[in-house]
Amino acid sequence: MALLITDECINCDVCEPECPNQAIFMGLEIYQIDPDKCTECVGHHAEPQCQIVCPVSCIPLDPDHVESREALEQKYQRLIRLAVEPAVTPVNAPVTAPLKAAA
Ligand code: SF4
Ligand code: SF4
Numbered sequence: 001m002a003l004l005i006t007d008e009c010i011n012c013d014v015c016e017p018e019c020p021n022q023a024i025f026m027g028l029e030i031y032q033i034d035p036d037k038c039t040e041c042v043g044h045h046a047e048p049q050c051q052i053v054c055p056v057s058c059i060p061l062d063p064d065h066v067e068s069r070e071a072l073e074q075k076y077q078r079l080i081r082l083a084v085e086p087a088v089t090p091v092n093a094p095v096t097a098p099l100k101a102a103a
Contacts, residue, residue: 002035002065003048008058018053020044021079035065042069043076 002023005015009030016024016031021044023037033050040061041048051059067075 002038002062002067003033003040003050003059004035004062004065005031005033006058006060008056010056012055014053014055015050015059018049020049021076024050033059033062035062036075037079038065039072039076039079042072043080 005024007030011026011030016026019038020041021037021039023034023039024031025034026032048059051057
């Protein structure tokens, strides 16, 4: 289950940098959470970090995005793969520099 930010948000900016998945972003008026990126912090922390730091406790579970622990772990694995792939690509890229001639 992802979390959501209610309209009680006071835009204090505290939660956004705490999210390990970069799931929190500024919406039109208040911060929002991308349910495709929120794992409830599964894979990173024992507790949802945004809930811990929010001074007005306006980050409940999102009843429209109910997910099992297994589904959250799969989402975490998918996000990790997406984060790693750009760094892996250059390693697999063809070698373009000229090779030294054997001595
Ligand atoms: S619960 Fe964790 S992953 Fe989800 S928005 Fe909050 S900090 Fe990000
Ligand atoms: S910590 Fe709470 S009040 Fe502050 S920006 Fe995040 S959701 Fe809004």
